[in-house]
Amino acid sequence: MYSIRRSEVLSVDAQIKKGVLDACVLYALKDGESYGYKIIIDLQRVIEISESTLYPILKRLEAGGAVTTRTKEFNGRLRRYYKITPTGLQKLSESKRDFEAINTIYLKIFGGKR
Amino acid sequence: MTYIKWKDEVESYLVNLSQEEKQKIFSYFSEMYADKRDAGKSEAQIIEEFGAPYDVAKRILADSRDASGSAAANGANASQPSGGNNGGGNYNYNYYNYNYGSPPPARHEEPAAAPPCSDPFAKGIPMPPPARQKRKRNAAQIVFGIIFGFLLTVLSIALIGSAIAVAVDGFVSIGFTAGALAAGQCGGAEGATMIGYGLVLSGVGITLLAPFSALCSALWRGLKKFVKGA
Numbered sequence: 001m002y003s004i005r006r007s008e009v010l011s012v013d014a015q016i017k018k019g020v021l022d023a024c025v026l027y028a029l030k031d032g033e034s035y036g037y038k039i040i041i042d043l044q045r046v047i048e049i050s051e052s053t054l055y056p057i058l059k060r061l062e063a064g065g066a067v068t069t070r071t072k073e074f075n076g077r078l079r080r081y082y083k084i085t086p087t088g089l090q091k092l093s094e095s096k097r098d099f100e101a102i103n104t105i106y107l108k109i110f111g112g113k114r
Numbered sequence: 115m116t117y118i119k120w121k122d123e124v125e126s127y128l129v130n131l132s133q134e135e136k137q138k139i140f141s142y143f144s145e146m147y148a149d150k151r152d153a154g155k156s157e158a159q160i161i162e163e164f165g166a167p168y169d170v171a172k173r174i175l176a177d178s179r180d181a182s183g184s185a186a187a188n189g190a191n192a193s194q195p196s197g198g199n200n201g202g203g204n205y206n207y208n209y210y211n212y213n214y215g216s217p218p219p220a221r222h223e224e225p226a227a228a229p230p231c232s233d234p235f236a237k238g239i240p241m242p243p244p245a246r247q248k249r250k251r252n253a254a255q256i257v258f259g260i261i262f263g264f265l266l267t268v269l270s271i272a273l274i275g276s277a278i279a280v281a282v283d284g285f286v287s288i289g290f291t292a293g294a295l296a297a298g299q300c301g302g303a304e305g306a307t308m309i310g311y312g313l314v315l316s317g318v319g320i321t322l323l324a325p326f327s328a329l330c331s332a333l334w335r336g337l338k339k340f341v342k343g344a
Contacts, residue, residue: 036142037149051146051163052170055139075152079145 018057021049022066023095025057026088029067033083058082066091117147120161127171139174259341266333273326281319287312 028034028042036054043049061067066088071078084092115123121140128136143164150160164170291308294300300308 035149036146037153040146050165050173051143052165052173055142055174058142059138075148077145077148079149080142 019095019098021047021053021057022061023092023099024049025054025061026066026084026092026095029082029084030089030092033070033081035079035081039082061088064091115158115161117157117161120164120167123167124171127168128175131175255341259337262337262340266330266337269333270330273330274323277319277322277326279319280322281316284312284314284316284319287315 024043024047025039027046028039034042036051036058039058040049040051040054058067062069062082064087065085067082067084069080069082071080073079121143124143125136125140128139131139146164147160150163151157155163288309289312291300291305291312294308295302295305
């Protein structure tokens with residue numbers, strides 16, 4: 001797993017960026033439910049993502065049926081947990097295929113050199 | 115800035131969002147805040163990580179607009195995703211339900227102004243007051259600012275100090291001469307000359323004080339402008 005610099009992510013097209021971020025969040029949820037702060041901590045190894053960036057992503061994924069949510073008591077307060085759905089798993093798998101296709105095109109054009 | 119102030123400021127930029135949507139947003143951030151506090155982070159550190167209120171509001175609105183669009187395009191039901199076993203898409207837990215100096219619930223009451231319009235994103239968000247817009251200063255500006263600030267300090271002390279010194283010298287001269295005349299230690303003509311000399315000196319000193327102060331003040335203003343990048 002390698003780290004993507006923020007400047008690299010911000011420079012790509014907004015739609016691709018959204019696709020990457022959506023896939024990253026789904027990836028963070030693929031092994032089980034998680035909550036906002038943990039998702040950010042888990043993703044920090046891969047990509048820099050802020051709280052204000054994560055919120056709309058979770059909202060978008062939830063609206064699209066890719067994740068479901070539930071609240072659970074923790075430490076005297078309620079915490080919201082996110083769980084990937086079969087739709088989300090399918091979306092993650094599609095994203096993986098898309099990225100592989102993009103990577104293939106990229107390698108053909110640039111030969112793996114920047 | 116405290117979390118409550120940060121939250122209030124973010125909220126002030128979200129005027130076109132519904133009360134329900136705002137509650138969802140701040141439930142999310144409150145939970146994040148509580149988790150970060152549990153992780154041992156200070157309030158100031160958390161606020162810094164959250165980012166400037168205006169930037170946060172802008173990002174949320176921009177992405178929310180896109181999220182709304184894609185949700186509509188997909189025909190998805192945003193409020194009732196399948197499988198949610200405790201509230202589905204509704205953030206129904208209390209935003210203030212954490213243990214870090216929780217404010218009274220009354221603070222969460224929404225002002226009556228700015229009712230949500232049909233398209234909550236149509237009007238965008240209000241611009242922040244100029245004072246809140248942080249200007250980025252580069253390293254060169256800061257280094258030059260420090261160097262010229264030091265030089266200006268020395269110059270200001272030298273200019274104003276010399277003017278004051280000349281004026282004081284004149285007054286001292288007048289004082290001593292008056293004393294010598296009173297004691298009969300010098301003649302009238304000599305005394306008058308010395309007093310005249312003192313008057314001229316003090317006059318020159320006082321006269322120089324005003325332009326020197328104005329010059330220093332102008333130089334400081336110029337430096338401030340340069341450092342701020344205006």
